[in-house]
Every structure is written in C-alpha cells, then in structure tokens.
Amino acid sequence: MKNLSKRDLTLVGLMLFSLFFGAGNLIFPPFLGQSSGEKTWLVLGAFFITAVGFPVLGVIAVAKSNGLTNLTKRVNPIFATIFTVLVYLSIGPCLGIPRAGSLPFEMAVAPYLPDSVSNVLALLLYTLVFFAVSYWLSLSPNKLVDRMGKVLTPALLVLILVMVAGSFIKPLGNYGAAIGEYGTSPFFKGFLEGYLTMDTIAALNFGIVISLAIRSKGISDEKAVVSASIKAGLIAGVLLAVIYALLAHLGAASGGRFGITENGAQTLTNATTYIFGKPGAILLALIFTLACLTTCVGLITSCSEYFSTLTNKISYKNWVRLLTVSSMLLANMGLTKILSVSVPVLNAIYPIAIMLIVLAMFDFIFKGSTIIYGLTILFTGVVSVADALGQVGIKLSFIAELISKLPLANEGLAWVVPAIIGMVLGICIKFGKENLSDRKILTNN
Template identity: 75%
Template sequence: MNTLSKKDLSLIGLMLFSLFFGAGNLIFPPFLGQSAGDKTWLAMIAFFITAVGFPVLGVVAVAKSGGLTNLAKRVNNVFAVVFTVLVYLSIGPGLGIPRAGSLPFEMVVSPYLPQTISKSFALFLFTFIFFSVAYWLSLSPTKLINRMGKVLTPLLLLLIAIIFLGSLFKPLGSYSVASGDYSTNPLVKGFLDGYLTMDTIAALNFGIVIALAIKSKGIEDEKTVVSISIKAGLIAGGLLVLIYSLLAHLGATSGFRFGATENGAQTLTNVTTYIFGKPGAILLAATFTLACLTTSVGLITSCSQYFATLTNKISYKSFVRILSLSSMVLANLGLTKILAISVPVLNAIYPIAIMLIVLSMLDNLLKESSLVYKFTILFTGVVSIVDALSQVGFKLDFISDLLSKLPLYSQGLGWVVPALFGIILGLLSTTIKNNLSNEIFAQGENLK
C-alpha cells in the first residue's frame, strides 16, 4: 500500500497538531499580542518562522533521515549520541513532560483552591490522574491517530473556538500601543518568542512518531512516508497559524481593557472571565489540561520509543511506565526548580537543532557534505553553549567578551553569523578536498 486516504491524512495532521500544541503554545501568543499591541502582526510574522516553520521542517527532516540519530550522525557518531540523548531528556522527562503536568495546575487550578485544601496534596492528586491518563494513552502508540486525531484534537479546537467566538459577541476593545522591545524591534522579538514554544526541539522527537503512525497504515515506501509527513506538517502548521493568530488577537485586544499582565495565562484568564464569568475559569482549565495532555502523550511515546532502541533489557511499555512515574514525581517538585535546571540546556541545544534542520533541508544543494555539518554545528554550538553557561553563572569572561562583539548577539541571535560562516567554510573545505582528491586520482592515472 503506497497511498493514504484523505481521512487518514487529515487525522495524522490533527494528531501532529495536538502533539505540538501544549500549554506553552496556548499562553505565549496572547502574551505576545498583549505586549506587542499595534505591532502584533509584525511580531507574529517572525513568530511563525520559529514556532511553526522550523517545527514542521523538523518533522520532515527526521522522517527524511530515518530518525534524529541518523540526522545527527552527519556531524559524527559521538555528537549523534550526546545530542540525541540531551534532546530527549530535556524536552521529555527533564522538562517538557513534568512542565506539561504541573503547568495547568499552577495556572488554572491552584488559584481557585479553597484554603482548607493542601496545595501539595491537590497537586499530587491532579498529577496522579493526569499522568495515569497519559500513561494509558501512550501504551498503544499505533492507536494515537484515532484517539488524538478523532477525539482530543477536535475537542481542543472546539474549546479555543468557543473562547474566540465569545470575544466576537463581547468585544474586548481595540489594540493597545506596543511596549518594550516590541515597539522598537518587533520582528526580532517575535522570532525569539517562537523559541519559547520549544516545538523545534519537540519536532525532532515527534518526527519518528509521525513516521511510525504513517507506517501503521500500511505505508512502507520511505519516499511516500516523507511525502505524507510533509502533507501532515502542512495541515498541522496551517492549524497552528490559525490558532496562534486568534490567540494573539485576543491578547492584543485584552491589553486595552486589562493592561499588562505577568504572563499569557493571566491574559487568558482575564479574557475568559470577562466573556464567560466564573464558568470561564472552568473552560480555561479544560483547555489548558487537554493541551498539556496531548503534548505529554506525544513526548512520553517518542522518548520511550527512542530509549527502547538503546537497550534490549527494557521494553517500550516499561519505559512508558518509568517516564510517566518519574515525570509525575518531578512535576510535584515544582515548576521553578525544573526550569532553573533545564532551560539553560534547552537554550544551548535550540540553535543547534535549528541548524540541523536547515542543513537537512539543503542536503541536495550541500550534497550531504560532512564538513558543512561539522563546521556549522561547531560554530553554532560554541556560541549557544557559552550563552547557556553564562545563564547558570559559569562565565568564561574572555570568550563571552569576544562573542559579545558578534552581530545580533545582544538580541539573542549571536549564533546566526557563526552558523553562516560554518556553512561557507564547510563548502570551501569540501571543494578543496574534492579538488585535491581529483588531482591525486588524475596523477595516479597518469603514472599508469
């Protein structure tokens, strides 16, 4: 079988959307809109690049390469192991999964708890139920298409649609004036805001989930799997653009009525409470929880599938059990502690992930040159890792001072120019190497 019905393609596209769309995706666009005000759509154009474009390309890159490890091996084998493990640990049990379990509780449950109920006990009860459901859904990855594509994703979209339609009947107001960096450089700020969704890194995990889901439908040809992955990515990407636009609009209009808030969760709470009253809190809680649940299932599934390939002694289902339990424990330790440890790691690997995806998309042009991959990842990694070390208080003064002179460094994009330099140097080195090989070969032929 080398074809997929439109219905199955749509379900896989909806499944991919639900894997991407977690709580972070729900709260960052409205906060951007509230802060950007009349510059919202300039910022959103750049936001779409890092929050939609690169994640979709990441899914395609992984499907095309046959897995993240194969893609990373184009740099070298050691890098492939270290980088892949870091990606799966940081976006999975180290941050992504525990955050998804604790964030909906912190944002929409904790503020409404009666004083007579212990917050610690309530968090334990919430995360126990949350991860029990995630565990059950993750046990059968081949059934995710039906469970998420037919049920969870449509329900999530319905909840968001209700909030937006409510704003049409009870308008919030006009766009406010842009503040902070959004007023001076909305494009760069929007680009960096797209990092916060962490979806580019997540895409490196989800690519293999989507490929397996496609193969479960009887598709065996690798080119067809890649082609369907692209189509599913376009469906998911289109939905992300639509939902992000609606949420950004809500945030931009809320700034006029409520003023500045500390985060997007507060922005959405203000919006839903204004439109629906106290029932709005219930609606928001359901939306947050469902968004986090779908993302958790995708992360548990993809991480378990990867770790199961590293050893024959622990099965996929055992890893699902281990990750679900460990994530529940970490979620109960507190979100602040998790972020303090994991965010610097994510900031170190995010630019590297972007460049791996870019190079994968340029394979035909670059002719899969190993030197291009090596130099590009080396120069990108030096800048991003030094930045991450600085964030945890380990500063290399001489190197930091030197890197601070790079273009766009103060905007958080200091790695861009070194990455481009790495591509150019890699291409030149490959050309020189090939010319020398041809000359040696020609001389050998002449000696004959």
C-alpha cells in the same frame, strides 16, 4: 505504492498538531499579543519562523533523514548519541513532560482552589490522575491517530474556537501600545519567543511518532512515509499558525482592556472571565488540560520509542512506566523551578537544532558531508552553549567578551553569524577537496 488516504492524512495532521500544541503554545501567543499591542502582527510574523516554520521543517528533516539519529550522525557518531539523548531528556522527562503536567494545574486549577485546600496535596492528586491517563494513552502508540486525531484534537480545537469566538461576540477592546523589546526590537523578540514553545526540538522527537502512526495505517514504502510526513507537517503548521494568530489577537485586545499581566495564562483568565463569567474558568481549565495531555502523551511515546532502541533490557512499556512516574515526581517540584531550568537549556540546544534542520533541507547539495555538518554545528554550539552557561552564572570571561562583540549579540542571536561562517567554511573545504581530487585524476589520465 500504497499512499495514505486523505482521511487518514488529515487525522495524522491533527494528531501532529495536538502533539505540538501544549500549554506553552497556549500561553505564549496571548502574552506576546498583550506585550506587542499595535506591533502584534510584526512580532507574530517573526514568532511564526521559530514556532511554526522550523517545527514543520523539523518533521520533514527527520522524515527525509530516516530518523534523528541518522541526521545527527552526519555530524559525528559521538555527537549523535550525546545530542539525541540530550534532546529527548530535555523535551521529555527532565523538562517538557513535567512542565506539561504542572502547567495546567498552576494556571487553571490552583487559582480557584479554596484557601482550606493544600496546593501541594492538590497538585499531587491532579498529577496522579493526569499522568495515569497519559500512561494509558501512551501504552498503545499505534492507536494514537484514532484517539488523538478523532477525539482529543477536535475537542481542543472546538474549545479554543469557542473562547476566541466569544471575544468577537463580546469585544475586549482595542490593542494597546507595545512595551519593552516588543516595541524596540519586535522582529528579534518574536523570533526568540518562538524558542519557548520547544516545538523545533519537539519536531525532532515527534518524527518517530508520526512515522509509526503512518505505518500503522498499512503504509510500508519509505517514500510514501516521507511524503505523508511532509503533508502531515504542513497540515499541523497551518493549524498552528491560525490558532496562534487568534490567540495573539485575543491577548492584544485583552492587554488593551486590562493592561499587562505577568504571563499568558493570566491574560487568558482575564479574557475568558470577562467574556463568559465564572464558566470561563472551567473552559480555560479544560483547554489547558487537553493541550497538555496531548503533548505529554506524544513526548512519553517518542521518548520511550527512542530509549527502547538503546537497550534490549528495558522494553517500550517499561520505559513508558519509568518516564511517566519520574515526570510526575518532577512535576510536583512546581512550575517555577521547571521553567527556571528550561530557558538556559533551550537557548543552548535550540540553535543547534535549527542548524541541523537547515543542513538537512540542503542535503541534496551537501550529500551528508561530515565536514560541512561538523563545522556548522561546532561553530553554532560553541556560541549557544557558552551563551546559555552565562545565563546561569557560569561565565568564561574571554569567550563571553568575544560573544558580546558578535553581530546580533544584543538581540540574543550571537550564534547566527558563527553558524553561517562554519557552514561556508565547510562548503569551501568540501568542494575544494573535490576539485583538487578531480584535478589529480585528470593529471594522472
């Protein structure tokens, strides 16, 4: 059995890190840091669970299940199709890819444009170039390891380390005080903030990209592919945790000096301008663009690979073209509109994704039991979807009132207890039926 070399494994791990690490991953930790102040490390520890732990487990779950489709089919074939399509659409052309295209412009380019330049025209030109490069990189998924692992990811890491190193050479100041829920409910706030990275959902998508990347290196044995996927996930997870910790520190120190800003991009702008002066704006623009570009390429690739399996009429390359063009058009709607839609959608499907990963991790016990998977996801989904609908103004009074009385509802985690109840109920039914069947066999004998 041929295994991936250490060098190639490192490159795949770097590639996976770059797929995960988009602009959202860049701006959320600094904002978390400035808002948490002296409680930064407690909040960050909870943030790691949903922003690092579950994404890594997601890669492992998909690898062990031989694809997201196989994993979701354990619930129900109809659910498998609907949920998988919804995941790929939300993390891809409807939310994730347009956000990756518009965010670097809004945060690192628009603030420095002269008043005489139209933001609308500038955004159009920026996204044309951005998505043209994304399109070119996505056309050859088998070359992603070399292009991203050897070039784009190291460049991104170097730029981030330069920014953070500057904060130690020219210190920003002491941490400030925690504000709002960051002070009153630091653990739960950090846990929920991890949703915004989208990485647990993205992990379900990127499994197919990682598998292709590993196979492109001549690895064909299924066990070797799974093993390499797990190791690549761990490499990416460690890198994510380290970078998040550094960025959170930068945000906490920046908050102590400049106070609270509206978002993490402004936090980074304040910090880099203070440390590097005007060149800091260029550094930040490069970091944002590279972070978004690598994530965008990963999303276009994974979505195109999946949708090309649904129909023979549209090839992989045509899906790349379709997703690139549609995402570019949506990116020109502006970041604010994109983000206003993304939060409720994430709150609806993130808990389901988390529980699918949990179930997959214990599948050596559950053995793909439809009753366990089905009841767990049913109980989780009813609460998470109803909760998300309430956030956009669609409230079913009876269900809303019931959800509000559930444990952890005030912390935004009303789905947790129903999920556990569904899992326990499924386990009881499964093993109850097995015991009954065994007794009948013994009786007949």
